[in-house]
Amino acid sequence: MTRSDRRHVIIVGGGASGVLLAYQLLHQPTRNLRVTLIEQRPDIGRGIAYHTGNPDHLLNVRVANMSALPDRPDHFWRWLSARELDVPVCPDPYCFVPRRIYGDYVASLLEQQTSDPADVERLSIVRGVCVDISEGRAGVTVTLGDGQSLTGDTVVLATGHDMRASRAGYADPWAPPSAAPLDPDATVLLLGTGLTMVDYVLSLLRDGHRGPIIAMSRRGLLAKPHRRADAQRIDEAEVPFGAGISALLRWLRDRIERNAAEGGDWRSVIDGLRPYTQRLWHELPQASKRRFLEHARAWWDVHRHRMAPEVEARITRAIYAGQLTLVAAKVTSIAPNRDGARVHYRRRGGGRIASTQVGAVVDCTGIVKDPRATPNPAVRALFERGLARVDPLCIGIETDRNCAIIGQDGAVSQRLFAVGPLTRAAFWEIIAIPDIRNQCAVLATRLAETAGEHRAGLEPVV
Structure with a gap:
């Protein structure tokens, strides 16, 4: 089969989502597919999540659940065991390893395709930034920042989380503190108390920071820790699909309380619900989705x-030592000055405005919440051309349940798709590997079937 005979799938984004999709496409029964993977970073498979070199930045999911392949649940554990001498000791599949190691694992998925002469024609890796995507009768054209153009039959956006652009006066939460640089005795204010904040605290501690660290968010909530608790088996018939958010939360609390009364752990119930969370989100009434986003x-x-x-142990030690303080408050203003910034804030439940002087401010609120504010030129181009639109809740680009992008006119594209966090409007739980790997496997099968229809001279139906 010649190169031109194969259906060409262009994947924009070579982080974990893009690599997982490329792997699945290249391992379909048909060989009627070729893949081009576009990535702006020097290494594929890492993206924002796995590019960190800090060994203190661990996976937030145990090794047992981090296989990249849905049909081989122990794949990551076996890969890890085979190179045990190169990584920190991992005694069993319930351990948590550094995220940089997982980045090595994801990158390894395509090593055979880049070294095997039989596969070289089926996979191309292009370094660059996608700045435009246009759709024509002959296919879809992707334009890179250097002016290069690529044309394919299908384009899949796999760009992961859109990160906030660095703001003047703010330290970059994705860079080590030494890059700022930060005065080791200064007070550091971290905006947000989620997992990005946790990572930055670990980085500060590793760099020997001695000054106070204040983490501030509206509710001041800190992520709970993992425990060795197996997922509870929940029968699909027991789940109240289609119920409003109040009824759904009552059901969940009751389930957790009954499990606790029997000596169980709440984590077992939350994890047992995982296979149903995407369907729950899909069938949740629109008003309930909005209430969930605002309040729960x-x-x-x-x-x-x-x-x-x-x-958890490191963060707890920092809190008990008085170095890390969690504050439930809303920032009202930040005024930069020669010593850092004067921050004004209002504590949750209070009306008085307080202020404090800090040496540095780090925005750890993470991802861009409104897709219209995206710094991603490829997504912006789709909006400008009318090839994509924001969902009614304004949390992602709108796609159907088959990952096909919906245009401004409401038409479902036959050529443009998306995977990973970009599709959270349709899937919600689509930011972790266990969910993304399933999504990529399903989409790859669908695209392979479409390629078969194309080869047979049929009109593709997706």
């Missing part, structure tokens, strides 16, 4: 996205 999301996140026990 923060509580769900700290129970659902947890810290490794080793990380």
Whole structure:
């Protein structure tokens, strides 16, 4: 089969989502597919999540649940065991390893394809930034920052989380504190108390920071830790699909209380619900989705996205030592000055405005919440061309349940798709590997079937 005979899938984004999709496409029964993976970073498979070199930054999911392949649940554990001498001791699949190690694992998925002559024509890795995507009768054209253009039959956006652009006067939460640089005795204010904040505290401690660290968010909630608790088996018929958010939360609390009365752990119930969370979100009434995002999301996140026990121990020590303080408050203004910044804030439940002087401010609120504010030129281009639109809740680009992007006119594209966090409007729980790997496997199968229809001379139906 010649190169031109194969259906060409262009994946924009070579982080974990892009690599997982590329792997699944290249391992479909048909060989009627070729893949181009576009990534701006020097290394593929890492993205924001796994590029860190800090060994204190651990996975937030145990090794047992981090296989990249849904049909081989022990794949990561076996890969890890095979190179035991190169990594910190991991006594069993319930351990948590550094995220940089997982980045090595994801990158290794495509090593055979880049070294095997039989696969070289089926996979191309292009370094660059996608700045435009246009759709025509002959296919989809992707334009890179250097002016290079690539044309394919299908384009899949796998760009992961859109990160906030660095703001003047703020330290970059994704860079080590030494890059700022920060005065080791200064007070550091971290905006946000989620897992990004936890990572930055670990970085500060590793760099020998001695000064006070203040972590501030509206609710001041800290992620809960993992424990050795197996997921509870929950029958699908027991789950109240389609119920409003109040009824759903009552059901969940009751389930947790009954499990606790029997000596169980709340984590078992939360983890047991995981296979149903995407369907629950899909069938949740729109008004309930909005109420969840406004009032319950923060509580769900700290129970659902947890810290490794080793990380919890370090954070707890910092709190008890008085170096780290969690504050439930809303920042009203930040005024930079020669010594850092004067921060004004109002504590939760209070009306008085307080202020404090800090040496540095770090925005750890993480991802861009509103897709219209994205710094991603590829996504902006889709909006400008009318090829994509924001969902009604304004949390992601709108896609259907098959990952196809929906245009401004409401039409479902036959050529443009998305995977990973970009699709949270449709799937919600789509930021962790166990969810993304399933999504990529399903989409790869669908695209392979479409390629087969194309080769047979049929009109593709997605």
